[in-house]
Structure formats: structure tokens, C-alpha cells
Amino acid sequence: MSRLLPIAKRGEPILQQRAQEVTDIHDPTIQALIDDMLTTMLEAGGIGIAAPQVFISQRIIIVASRPNPRYPDAPLMEPVAMLNPEILWLSADTCTGWEGCLSVPDARAPVPRANNLRLRYLTRWGESVETEYTGFIARIIQHECDHLDGILFPERVGDKQKIVSEAEFQQVSRARE
Numbered sequence: 001m002s003r004l005l006p007i008a009k010r011g012e013p014i015l016q017q018r019a020q021e022v023t024d025i026h027d028p029t030i031q032a033l034i035d036d037m038l039t040t041m042l043e044a045g046g047i048g049i050a051a052p053q054v055f056i057s058q059r060i061i062i063v064a065s066r067p068n069p070r071y072p073d074a075p076l077m078e079p080v081a082m083l084n085p086e087i088l089w090l091s092a093d094t095c096t097g098w099e100g101c102l103s104v105p106d107a108r109a110p111v112p113r114a115n116n117l118r119l120r121y122l123t124r125w126g127e128s129v130e131t132e133y134t135g136f137i138a139r140i141i142q143h144e145c146d147h148l149d150g151i152l153f154p155e156r157v158g159d160k161q162k163i164v165s166e167a168e169f170q171q172v173s174r175a176r177e
């Protein structure tokens with residue numbers, strides 16, 4: 001039975017630390033952690049989550065994507081757990097898009113990210129995968145890998161005045177509809 005875990009909020013030291021590599025993928029506590037992260041992400045309405053966000057300093061992320069009112073063009077991607085993810089290549093071309101974070105509630109900002117990336121990771125079953133991602137999924141991966149290196153999205157925003165509340169974000173979104 002998986003558990004709902006508490007989500008670390010900005011200011012918690014674990015969110016500023018580099019997370020540790022996973023050394024034993026078959027450790028039952030790692031498998032249980034992945035299940036708990038999935039449950040926690042779904043309950044929080046997220047499209048990604050990283051282990052430090054649930055107070056565990058391990059290099060594990062979950063990436064999911066679905067079309068939604070905020071990102072109607074988002075592709076559908078069932079949740080994938082990625083262990084020890086390594087970004088092997090980032091494209092020089094970037095795109096600025098709105099981000100939020102379960103650990104930075106009530107804040108949204110436009111964040112520049114590479115459009116494409118090449119990623120290597122281990123699946124929860126220990127298989128090594130190397131593949132390319134593009135667009136919104138590449139954005140989620142960069143956001144989650146930043147968590148593993150102790151970086152929160154507001155640090156990627158050059159002009160801090162561009163960071164807005166959820167209510168202001170909704171107004172901006174509606175004005176562009």
C-alpha cells in the first residue's frame with residue numbers, strides 16, 4: 001500500500017542540496033519510495049516530482065504529462081520513474097514557458113529552457129535507457145533534474161518581477177485566450 005508523503009516547501013535545506021545517486025535499485029525501500037512519490041504527485045495534481053521534494057535525498061524523478069487547461073497542448077505521457085537521470089545534451093535553442101512547483105506554492109513564472117535534450121536514466125527495473133525529449137516534456141525533465149541539483153525554478157528567472165501569484169497567472173492566461 002503506497003503512502004502520501006509530505007511535500008517539502010521552499011526554505012527546507014533538502015531542496016538546496018545535491019541528491020545522492022541511487023546505488024541499489026532493487027532495494028525494496030527504493031521501490032516503495034517510487035510508489036509513494038507517484039501517489040503523492042497524483043494527489044497533489046502535479047505532472048512531475050523529484051525525491052528531494054518528499055524529503056528524500058536520492059536521484060529519482062517521476063515525469064508525467066497530460067493536456068490540461070493551463071497547458072492545452074501538453075502531450076500525454078504516462079508517469080515514468082527515472083533513476084539517476086543524466087542530461088547528456090541540451091539544445092542551444094530555448095523556449096520560455098510558464099512553470100509552477102509543488103514546493104513553491106502560489107508562484108508561477110516564465111522560465112527559459114532548452115527545447116530538446118538527450119537523457120540517460122535507469123528504469124525502476126534497472127534497465128538503462130537513452131532517449132531524446134522535446135517541448136513540454138523536456139521542460140518537465142529539466143525542472144525535475146534541477147530539483148536533484150538543489151535548484152528551484154525561481155532561480156532560473158532572470159527578472160524576479162516576472163514571478164507572479166497563481167491568481168495573477170490565471171488573469172494573464174485568460175487575457176491571452
Ligand code: K1U
Pocket residue numbers: 045046047048049050068070071098099100101102103139140143144
Ligand atoms: O516538480 C514539481 O514541483 C512539479 C511541477 C512540474 C512542472 C510544472 C510546470 C512546468 C514544469 C514542471 C508541477 O507539476 S506544478 C503543477 C503544475 O504546474 C501543473 C499541474 C497540472 C497540470 C499542469 C500543470
Ligand code: ZN
Pocket residue numbers: 100101102103143147
Ligand atoms: Zn518543482
